[in-house]
Amino acid sequence: FIHPNILRVDADLRWMRAGSVMRKVKSRTWKKQRYFRLQDDCATIWYKSEKAGNAHCTFSISDVETVREGHQSEVLLSIADEFPPDRCFTLVFRGRRGNLDLVAESAEEAQSWVRGMRKLIENLESMGEQEKLDQWICDWFKKADKNGDGRMNFKEVQDLLKMMNMDMNEHHAMRLFTLADKSESGTLEDDEFVLFYKLLTERPEVRRLFQQHSSDGHTLSLWDLEVFLREGQLEQENLREHAAELVLCYEPSDTAKTRQAMTIDGFLMYLGSPEGSVFNPSRKQLYQDMRQPLCHYFICSSHNTYLMENQLRGHSSVEGYIRALSRGCRCVEVDCWDGPNGEPIVYHGYTLTSKILFKDVVSVMGQYAFKASQYPVILSMENHCSVEQQRVLAHHLTCILGDKLLQNALEGRSVSGGLPSPEDLKGKILLKGKKIGGLGASVSAVGEDSPVGDVSEEDERLEMEEENHHDDTLRRKAKRLSKELSDCVVYCKSVRFSSFKHARIHSKFYEISSFTEFKAKKHMKEAGADFVHHNSRQLTRIYPSGFRTDSSNFNPQEMWSVGCQIVALNFQTAGVEMDLNDGLFGQNGRCGYVLKPLFMRSAEKQFDPEHPQMLDRSGPLTLTIQVISGQQLPKVNQKEGSIVDPLVRVELHGVPLDQAKLETHHIENNGFNPIWDETLKFTVHVPELALVRFVVEDYDKTSKNDFVGQFTLPFSCIQQGYRHIHLLSKDGTKIPPSSLFVHIRITQRT
Structure with missing residues (x-):
């Protein structure tokens, strides 16, 4: 909560509460005036169109991830x-919701909103768990108090x-209403609510758990708590x-x-805390x-990032790059084509997707590459440009990125020394693409009539035709x-890529091959252990098939199971595949x-994911999960x-x-405090590669269950x-205070 005294003295929050007319901008031609105002709760922004009469919308401050000043979005x-940068700002929302681009009437007004929003976001982020819960209760009270009199009768409850x-x-x-109505007024006020x-929400x-471990039935002594940590939490x-x-x-x-x-109360706060x-x-x-060679890591990677x-x-x-990089993505893709006026453009070739300038993508890379992580970013380039515009690509990369672009092998490393580590490459952007000659080779200028093979490695139109076997004689130009x-x-x-045998004999450590998901699966089935061995020495990138025109994703887990490092997913598409990626x-x-x-x-190791029993270890683990209860599940x-x-x-x-997948029975008509109390058991042979995903669904006997919420994490x-x-x-994105309460035990299977 914002303290009332701060509200009185803080000029920015006072300005926001008074309200402002600003332009909401969606494009060069769509600019509409809207009235925006910070609600009295200092947690909600209310806005309406001047023409819409009584119709209005609200959004919560907790939905806003960050505020960008000036022309920091494509729209602005x-x-x-038309509008100077000091009057413009962008509200960036969490998840996949679009940005809100605004133009204030004056620079002073824009600054008040930018500073005020940042204060409110910072205040929310610094709140304790109890304060967040109080805020949540307060929000519900306001929603239910239809006549706004600060009281709730039984019908409203x-x-x-x-x-x-x-x-x-x-x-x-x-019964609960009467117990809470201490004033016996027939309504509930703040404290009573x-x-x-x-x-x-009595749990x-x-x-019961508290009583089991309490010596006096009222509190847990240090000795009681110690026993609980040992027996209940399995800590040592x-x-x-x-x-x-x-x-x-x-x-x-x-x-x-x-x-x-x-x-x-303390026990509940501990159990609900991080x-x-x-x-x-x-x-x-x-x-x-972080000092191992790059090929020894799984690398968070995006496909068709634009x-x-x-x-x-x-x-x-360019927002696609900002979002991916802000989520910790370390490999992004850019498809480059010849554009008008000698400026290369980025878009999905042979389709109707809109186009953006390559130099704008590079500018965003320079700005956002190292905000979420200092470790290197790989720019995976699909180059479809003429030699003239390739020179423009190189010019933009070197001029805009400057020292951030890695242009030479690291000093003190021999050409045969193996890949550097993420630690060695901190703050560097690496270009992935075709190269003439080897690492450190001195190459004279290449004439325009000198063919050097395929410039683009992943021509997806050709891949689609190859995968469909329409014409096996097709050759890349x-x-x-x-x-x-x-x-x-x-x-x-x-x-x-030719074959694992060829790569073992001829591949250089700095070379990387890319596979469509189908080709990767074929290699996995035919030679899983060879694939793992290959990935212990070389980088490999896997990308979705060209048939996925809806930008759906393949299961990344299969690719990680053979050690593929750069498993590129469509970050813009939500679903189980992105849940696994976020989990890992x-x-x-x-x-x-x-x-x-x-x-x-x-x-030296020979690991085949199809036959994990061959690993030299003492047998599988048993994962036992008692699904006890749920708390405030969203509608x-x-x-x-x-x-x-x-x-x-x-x-x-x-x-x-x-x-494996196991599920509980469903509970009728209770998303608020359901109790399942069911135990699910799993056998885990390779815990190092396992991810566990908890999913809550709304059961429907006539159609597909609706998704309610999920959480995915590595077994380790x-x-x-x-x-x-x-x-x-x-x-x-988070949906507080929705949670599950479980008991987990991991044991060696005998």
Whole structure:
């Protein structure tokens, strides 16, 4: 919450609460006036069209990821000649929601909104868990208080319960209402509503757990907490110290703190905190060795990065690069074609997708490449340009990126020394593309009539025809490559793949091959162990088939299982495949690099994902998940009276032998506090490659279940014991306070 005193003295927030008329801009020709105002709760922006009468919309400050000043979006750049940058700003929303581009009436007004929004976002991010929950309760109170009198009668409370995804027995609801109505006025006011919410959200399953471990039935002593950490949370080290830290950190009562004890409120706060989460907090930090060769890491990678929609008619935008890079993506793709006025353009060839300038893409790369991670970014170039415009490509890369572009092999490394590490290449952008000669080779200028083979490696039109076997005699037309562009390629020289045997004998460490998903699957089936061995020495990029015109994705897990590093996905398309990608790269500081298991990095090991039993180890693990309960699941269907019938599915993704899915029964009409109390068991042969995905769905016996929320994490990052799983939306954004409560145990199978 924003303290009332701050509201009185903060000029920016006062200006925002008074409201402003600004232009909402969607294109050069679409500019409409809208009235924007910060609501009294300082958590919501209200806006309406001057012509729309009473119609208005709102969005929450928590939906806004960041604020950009000036002409920092394509839309605002397109009107740069019309409105100066000091009057323009962009609100960037979380997930895949489009930006809001605004032009204020004055520079002073724009600055007030920019500063004010940043303060509000910062305030939200610094809130404690309890404050966030209080804010959430407050939001619901306002939604349900239809007449805005700051009180709620029983009818409004009943409507609220339906809005909150709960179909409660009327008698039970009235009992809780009466208990909370301390003033006996027949309505609930602020504090009374908070009490009602606490009665409503009473967690019997947590209370039972608390009582089981409490010596006196009221609090957990340090000794009680130590026993709980050992038996309930399956922790082993520094238990006494950890128990004392938990009391200090999460116990709200000063009296209990003084007695070094924890109340039920402190216990709930601990279980709901990041420390009580299923994702081990220590694995969220940068914890891996970053000094191994590049080919020893999985690298977060995007395909058709410039597209915001599908690849037939979609909108091309530099925003695609900003979003991918901001999410920790470390390999982006750019399709370059000859453009008018000698300026190369970027778009999906042979389709109706819109076009953007290559130099704008490079400018954005320079700005955003290292905001989310300092580790190297690979720019995977599909070059369809003439030699003249290739020189322009090289000019833009070298002039705009400057020192950020890696143009020479690193000093102190011999030409045969192997790939450098992410640590060695911090702050560098590497171009992946065709190159004349080898690393460090001195090449004289190439004449325009000197063919050097294929300039583009991934001509998808040809790939589609090859995959469809329409004409096996098709051959790529030899194009010429400019010396200037060739010189920009250092450690990622694109080469056509012939065979694993050929690569073993002839491949250089700085060479990289690309495969469509179908070709990769073919190699996996025919020679899985050879593929793993190849990827211990060389970089490999896998990209979606040209048939995926809807920009859907293939399952990346299969490619990671043979050690492919650059598994490129359509970031603009939500779904299980992007959930897996976000899950894998959610660890290691979200830096975009995850170290492969040792048996995939060593040339001596022989690992075949089809036969993982051949690994020298003491047998598989058993993963036991007790799905206990759910908390405040979001509504799927916004129709009045519609309530979720939730079920939980747990999916194990890994080598073929580990693939498995199990689910609970569904609970009728309760998305608010469902209790399943079901146990699901999995066998895990290769835990190092396994991902676990928790999915909540709304059961429907007549049609496909609706998606409610999910959370995906690497098996190696799981915390055992009683844990909360904080659910994410289809877009991968948080949906607080929605969660699952589970107990997890990992044991050696005997």
